[in-house]
Amino acid sequence: MLAAFAGCSPQETPAPAATATTGLACGKAQLRTLTAGKLTIGTDEPVYPPWFVDNKPENGQGFEGAVAQALATKLGYTAGEVAWVRVPFNNAIAPGPKTFDFDINEFSITEERKAAVDFSAPYYDVTQAVVALKNNKIGSATTLAQLKTAKLGAQVGTTSLKAITEVVQPTTQPSVYNNNDDAKAALQNGTIDGLVLDLPTAFFVTAAEIDNSAIIGQLPQPSGQPEQFGLVLDKGSTLTPCISQAVESLRADGTLKRLEDQWLAQVAGAPVLS
Amino acid sequence: MSTVLSCHEVRKAFGATVVLRDLSLDVAEHEVVVLIGASGSGKSTLLRCVNLLETVDDGTIHLDGADITDPRANADHVRQRIGIVFQAFNLFPHMTVLDNVTLAPRRVHRVPRPEAETRALALLERVGLAGKATEYPDRLSGGQQQRAAIVRALVNSPRLLLLDEVTSALDPELVGEVLALIRDLKDEGMTMLIATHEMGFARRVADRVCFLDAGVILEQGPPDQVLDAPSQPRTRQFLQRLATP
């Protein structure tokens, strides 16, 4: 039955995997992007610092904004040849045609998720941190055990939530919010004692957004392996090998480190809780 | 014979329309007064005012000498002494006939259920409806429903019974059984004030017939006089309109 429809299938099988990075045909002319000659990048709406600035991904600012721009340049696209689209989370992971060539939005790479989408090589190692108001129940906590009886919260669908359930294992169920804005409001009005976020966002929140808040500490990695962010591509996309190659070369020539230092500089000095 | 009901210069208007215009009427004990008149002449309104379902705009109504239009009068107590039956929608459809009849004695007079039911069944028996006591109203014919409604109105032993066009919504062959019941009530001495279109019935049961027109009693007297030899031209007009099919 499927054979009869294979002729109309828009899906292509992936290009044969070439292990030598120089052997891949990754020039702008050879990349089979959505629109020939243009690179379409997806991200969420809205997007937050320090990953993006002013909710305008096209300004190339913020860590992910800058990484995306560097990638586009590495692949040979000028600023005018890059288009940004906003993609809600569910649309990024749903089956069916994608509206982007790759999506950049703090997606963590896991084996389970690889069944549904393609990930590029990782571009950032991330840890989770706990933010609390300085004067509340856990404001001066120093160990994981002290967090067990706290009411913790995180945004839905993030590895922050997973960190709570797997690393802290609190006695009360964590509170789950649609987005970090709601979660921050809950922290401020005392409905939750602590908010778990990735470390860079935690620094931004305590420095610029919530008065009288502080990072209690970082959480150890849930499964022993470092958590890493990767770009999301359609499953079986022909672009995956080239995009991954481009990320690897950004890492090799120090661009990623330079951008980290530029945008995520304060991300140091938070103790790891145990 | 004492006066059970005394209406003195009763006035009632709905918005700009004056429905009862300084109407005066007395009903003596054991007397049956029948009100006739066109729609809108004020018959139903008068009955509703007597039963305190409407408040009068002016004038007084006395029941056994007590002023029931006084705002300080306890309306519920007054209504317990007057029974009223309407043209339709009398019985409560979600209760059996027996429950309909025993509702007031049990809830208002706090009569225990067995006693209330015995008395109710006796009354229903007298009108031949004892067999329908455990039925719901929708299983009764229109005539049976109206008779049950009359029994229910009597269960409090009221001083005065008001009947508002009780046969107007019935099929002709069912009218007779209701009228027969009212006739029996009259023979037992019940004081009644009846609004009706049935001239033949008025003739047989009324002690006095009152013709209402535009909110006043234009003419009143014994049935032979008012129905056969009316003195007012408008009365004649009204009766003629009824006579011609």
Next chain:
Amino acid sequence: MDHPSTGSPSALDGDPYRPSDLQLGRVAYRRRQTVRSVIVAAVSTLVLGLILAVAITGSPGWPRVQDSFLDPQVAAKSFVPVLRGLWLNIRLLFFCAIGALALGLTVAIGRTLRPALFFPLRALAALYTYVFRGAPLIVVLYLFAFGIPGLRLTGTPSVLVLGGCALVITYGAYLAEVFRAGIESVHPSQRAAARSLGLTYGQTMRHVVLPQALRRVAPPILNDLVALQKDVGLISLAGPIDAIRAAQIQTAGSFNFTPYVVAGALFVLLAAPLIAVTDWLTLRAARRQSSVGTA
């Protein structure tokens, strides 16, 4: 019209009537027509079903959609978390339904009070139904679950209780209007007859008006409760994990949508009994509720 007898007059009820050949012919014809239309309906449904099945499963993207939405392993893994979340939905539905019904009925009775003395109460009740039927439930939830704790009053109840209150207040407004419609649909003569028997306003309400009103509006009320069952899950925006949220968490972990399908199926199963009860009640009410009076 005479029907000539066709057979011997032995009958069960003594009636010597036997149908004529003409009548038998008519009956047989109608029966054939009925059978034919049933067959046509069955066959056309089957054909349509087959066409849909073939079109869907034969489409190019089907295998991936099937994996994304109907993955048995993901379904099995997410079943218990979703079920645990559903328990929150059920508990909340129970308490919120009771609260909303009580509030709605009270407000409805308040709006139908006639005496001028009660004007402030009537006005307040009317204002309440206007405001909370107009206000989106999500907005009310945000105000209650985020705004009230923000006031930092001592003794502020948990987010679950606050969210429950938001649901009760919003749904109470809708139910109040349905109850009020029911109360006002009871014929005024019923109330008049009750008062005329000497029953007080309260007794009239309790024994005559409300029993009829409630039976009449049971179907639309239950309909609103089925809607409440789903809206109860919105409380998850304030932190608690309901069935849909649990499905969302599972989905995010696996990038697979099957948990939503699981949650949807459970919701339908949960609603089915309530819907069945609604239908049965509608039927029973229709039988009993025929109006009294005319022969």
